[in-house]
Amino acid sequence: MDDFEERLPLYFLNNRMEFPPVEAANEDGLLAVGGDLSMERLLLAYKNGIFPWFNDDSLILWWSPDPRMVLFPNKVKISKSMRKVLRDNPFELTQNTCFEKVMEHCGMVERSGQDGTWITPEMKSAYANLHKAGWAKSYEVWENGELVGGLYGVDLGHVFCGESMFSLRPNASKFAFIKMAQELERKGYGLIDCQVHTDHLESLGAELIPRKKFMGILRSKD
Incomplete structure (x- = not known):
């Protein structure tokens, strides 16, 4: 068996609403293939760390990496320059006023090492449904009435699963992220799930923790 075959997941999903245990993921974090993006399956996935x-151009891939990139809200890093931005307050922050526009902008961001976008029309439709049901939320950053930044994710009530962010002005996405972290800290959220490592998230205070620790916090409200 070659390296590629060894990296394939063992689980191919069918119509049954179930996932394998996250410990079955391969070394890259790939857990399963197939299934659908129905609201029921997406919520089952997020509630189980997937x-x-x-x-x-691919089948649906489901992930649960180990270690996991997370941000504990009380550990958000605010640089000296961002403290000035927050103090000057050049932006207006809103929530859930234009969820689909935020997704659209996130899908247009060019990301290092990626060809095209993973925010496909199918994904946009699925998360729009989650948003209408109150599970997916967006934070929008405005400057002089223009949408210039934002982020969106899935809100489980004690863990916010961040999905993507965008910025059309310097510091706009950082502004949204920091404001969100401060709000979630006040509300007592356990963590913000950032999924995988990026230098940008690390600069904001995100860190890698063992998947077992992440799952413990995720299931703390069960």
């Missing part, structure tokens, strides 16, 4: 991530 998220979809795939290109528009």
